[in-house]
Amino acid sequence: MRVLPILAGALLLAACTSAPQTSKAGSTSKPVVYVAVGASESVGVGLTDPLVGAWTQRFYRDSLKPSAVFVNMAVPASTAMQALQAQVPTAASLKPTVATVWLNVNDVFDGVDPVVYGRQLRSIVSTLSRGGAATVLVANTPPLQLLPGYLNCLSGQERATRTFSCPTPVPTATALQAVVAAYNAQIASVTSSTGALLVNLNAAYTAAERGGTTASLVGPDGINPSNAGQALVAHAFAAALARAHSAS
Amino acid sequence: MNWADAFHLAVRSVLRRPGRAALTVTAVALAAALFTAMLTMAATAQGRVLNQLANGGPLAGIQVAAAAANPSQLGSDNPTQGAPKPITQATRSHINQLPGVVSVLPIVTAQTLVLWPNHAVAPTARGGPDQSRGVVFDEMVGIDLEHAADLPITVLEGHLPAPGSLTEVAVTPALLSKYGIGRTHVASALGAVVELGAPRGFRDPDGFRAFRSRWTRATIVGVVAEEAGSGGVLTSLPQATASHAWTAAGDPTVDSDAPRSPYAGLFVSARGLGQVSQVRSEITRLGYSTSAPENIITTVERYVHVVEIVLAGVGVIALAIAALGITNALLAAVRERRREIGILKAVGARDRDVLRTFLIEATVIGAVGGLIGTIVGLLLARIVAAVVDGYLASQGLAGVHVGIPYLLVLAAVAGSAGLSLLAGLFPARRAARLPAREAVEL
Numbered sequence: 001m002r003v004l005p006i007l008a009g010a011l012l013l014a015a016c017t018s019a020p021q022t023s024k025a026g027s028t029s030k031p032v033v034y035v036a037v038g039a040s041e042s043v044g045v046g047l048t049d050p051l052v053g054a055w056t057q058r059f060y061r062d063s064l065k066p067s068a069v070f071v072n073m074a075v076p077a078s079t080a081m082q083a084l085q086a087q088v089p090t091a092a093s094l095k096p097t098v099a100t101v102w103l104n105v106n107d108v109f110d111g112v113d114p115v116v117y118g119r120q121l122r123s124i125v126s127t128l129s130r131g132g133a134a135t136v137l138v139a140n141t142p143p144l145q146l147l148p149g150y151l152n153c154l155s156g157q158e159r160a161t162r163t164f165s166c167p168t169p170v171p172t173a174t175a176l177q178a179v180v181a182a183y184n185a186q187i188a189s190v191t192s193s194t195g196a197l198l199v200n201l202n203a204a205y206t207a208a209e210r211g212g213t214t215a216s217l218v219g220p221d222g223i224n225p226s227n228a229g230q231a232l233v234a235h236a237f238a239a240a241l242a243r244a245h246s247a248s
Numbered sequence: 249m250n251w252a253d254a255f256h257l258a259v260r261s262v263l264r265r266p267g268r269a270a271l272t273v274t275a276v277a278l279a280a281a282l283f284t285a286m287l288t289m290a291a292t293a294q295g296r297v298l299n300q301l302a303n304g305g306p307l308a309g310i311q312v313a314a315a316a317a318n319p320s321q322l323g324s325d326n327p328t329q330g331a332p333k334p335i336t337q338a339t340r341s342h343i344n345q346l347p348g349v350v351s352v353l354p355i356v357t358a359q360t361l362v363l364w365p366n367h368a369v370a371p372t373a374r375g376g377p378d379q380s381r382g383v384v385f386d387e388m389v390g391i392d393l394e395h396a397a398d399l400p401i402t403v404l405e406g407h408l409p410a411p412g413s414l415t416e417v418a419v420t421p422a423l424l425s426k427y428g429i430g431r432t433h434v435a436s437a438l439g440a441v442v443e444l445g446a447p448r449g450f451r452d453p454d455g456f457r458a459f460r461s462r463w464t465r466a467t468i469v470g471v472v473a474e475e476a477g478s479g480g481v482l483t484s485l486p487q488a489t490a491s492h493a494w495t496a497a498g499d500p501t502v503d504s505d506a507p508r509s510p511y512a513g514l515f516v517s518a519r520g521l522g523q524v525s526q527v528r529s530e531i532t533r534l535g536y537s538t539s540a541p542e543n544i545i546t547t548v549e550r551y552v553h554v555v556e557i558v559l560a561g562v563g564v565i566a567l568a569i570a571a572l573g574i575t576n577a578l579l580a581a582v583r584e585r586r587r588e589i590g591i592l593k594a595v596g597a598r599d600r601d602v603l604r605t606f607l608i609e610a611t612v613i614g615a616v617g618g619l620i621g622t623i624v625g626l627l628l629a630r631i632v633a634a635v636v637d638g639y640l641a642s643q644g645l646a647g648v649h650v651g652i653p654y655l656l657v658l659a660a661v662a663g664s665a666g667l668s669l670l671a672g673l674f675p676a677r678r679a680a681r682l683p684a685r686e687a688v689e690l
Contacts, residue, residue, distance in 0.1 A: 031414060049382070051361070051363050051382075051383055051443075051445075052363070052365055052382060057443075057463075060463065061365070061443070061465070066415050066441070066465050066467075067414050067415050067464075067465075068464075068465070069462060069463065069464055069490075070462075070463040070464075071460060071461070071462050071463070071494075072460060072461070072463075073460060075452055075453075075458070082453055085453065086452065086453045090450075
């Protein structure tokens with residue numbers, strides 16, 4: 001009868017010793033593939049060291065596993081429609097497990113209708129999500145009416161910089177705020193219906209405004225984020241991903 | 249008198265005059281030490297020089313490039329390559345089946361941006377004013393790390409990445425120099441995390457050329473000198489293959505320089521140096537450019553052999569001088585022991601018994617001296633190697649390894665004993681011819 005406990009102990013030992021093999025198999029599993037879809041903000045336009053300072057590169061460096069692979073598909077000045085045609089097909093072909101989307105500033109300034117924009121964004125998110133195989137993080141629109149670039153346009157001081165042209169006609173701050181709100185409503189609707197994660201950049205920038213640090217978050221062109229702004233955006237995306245992980 | 253009696257007499261005679269015996273043994277030992285040390289160092293130097301010529305890889309290694317053969321330079325070790333010619337899996341299999349081929353190892357290279365965050369690039373390595381701080385353009389060389397020993401790779405610091413690893417790389421001193429890290433400080437790079445970006449050419453909707461990179465992160469685990477490819481980053485094969493595939497799928501009108509061949513090269517090991525020419529000819533017949541240091545190795549082997557002969561000659565001269573010392577010591581012994589020899593003859597010892605005793609005495613002195621000398625010689629060679637190692641390490645180069653050449657040890661001991669036997673022949677014959685009356689005349 002004493003044989004049974006010994007046998008059970010041996011089986012337990014065998015089960016324990018087989019554990020490292022499992023972890024070994026895990027280390028050779030497919031790595032995280034992260035793709036970024038976006039515009040100039042996601043490329044790091046205006047930074048001295050875009051490869052070091054862009055929020056996409058920071059997010060990849062600081063928030064994903066060391067074995068993660070990253071491809072930044074962002075194209076400066078891209079709208080959602082242009083991204084759908086030029087960025088998303090290649091991005092989806094990489095079979096991403098994590099995707100970030102920040103596409104709205106150019107659409108707003110180009111006067112794209114929020115509903116049309118919402119349809120295009122839904123298509124982008126659905127394609128990247130591949131039926132839930134990828135975690136898609138979508139940023140909403142920051143308070144554009146606070147950006148120095150827009151304020152310069154409004155006051156007529158500057159019509160164009162190297163990376164940004166003033167919209168014609170220049171909308172009033174109230175009108176712009178309303179458009180931003182309409183865009184963010186569309187973005188919230190897309191994320192809630194597709195299971196994507198909302199990254200609330202609007203709230204982050206508004207909090208910065210209350211703290212009096214908005215200006216330092218924007219680069220010399222008055223539109224694209226500075227190094228500090230890029231860090232803030234990267235942190236917002238990282239926090240959203242961490243919240244999703246902790247919730248799951 | 250039997251052999252045991254003769255041996256007993258010879259040993260007693262050696263022990264009776266310990267001072268003289270010690271001096272004679274020392275002379276033989278010094279000569280044997282010189283002989284052993286010189287030949288060991290010559291053999292080590294030969295191995296080192298040849299390995300250096302073969303860049304650390306097997307001497308019978310042939311590098312096949314993804315380029316057409318140049319028919320006018322078939323006899324050259326490093327011919328100029330012809331037009332690009334892709335190496336495919338089928339090419340690899342074909343070469344593997346050629347007679348005289350032991351192994352065919354693939355080499356995959358990929359263009360890569362190396363981003364070392366928080367580490368500035370040396371001013372001389374910066375590509376231009378728009379270049380990001382910490383970014384250099386280089387090439388990634390992917391190899392089958394399980395067979396790294398068969399490739400021209402020498403680990404200078406740390407170790408090679410684990411086979412199949414996607415998060416470890418080794419780098420070359422040339423890459424580190426772009427970050428202002430000199431050869432003597434390469435170890436400081438170990439443990440650093442770099443980001444590697446394989447670029448792909450795109451045509452944006454507005455028609456502009458653009459590059460987007462496939463980024464991976466890796467820890468530097470080793471610093472290597474490598475000649476498998478032309479890049480500064482050594483990775484596993486899967487890592488380089490994925491990067492190469494990303495770049496190769498780009499728009500050719502944007503990046504015409506992007507490598508399209510699945511393999512950048514092959515490293516073919518022939519069965520031996522004698523097979524290298526034949527295997528190279530076969531590969532050339534398939535239309536590929538090859539290189540192997542066969543001509544230079546043959547030439548250097550010839551020169552090193554001459555040096556070996558000269559050094560061995562010096563050792564033999566030393567041994568000959570020692571043998572003369574043995575002859576001299578034994579002649580003195582014969583003169584001193586004439587009475588003893590006479591008594592031996594008087595009690596019935598034959599000429600050949602006396603001859604045997606003296607020959608055994610000479611052989612014992614030679615064997616003991618040879619053994620001591622060989623050991624001292626090997627120690628000397630190791631001390632010299634340690635000094636050379638220190639110098640090479642200070643230059644950022646791999647050290648030398650002194651093995652124990654068992655055949656040389658045996659030859660040195662046997663040679664010393666044999667030479668002593670010959671040296672003892674003349675005094676032994678003189679002792680054997682002494683008549684028995686010598687015992688009463690003195």
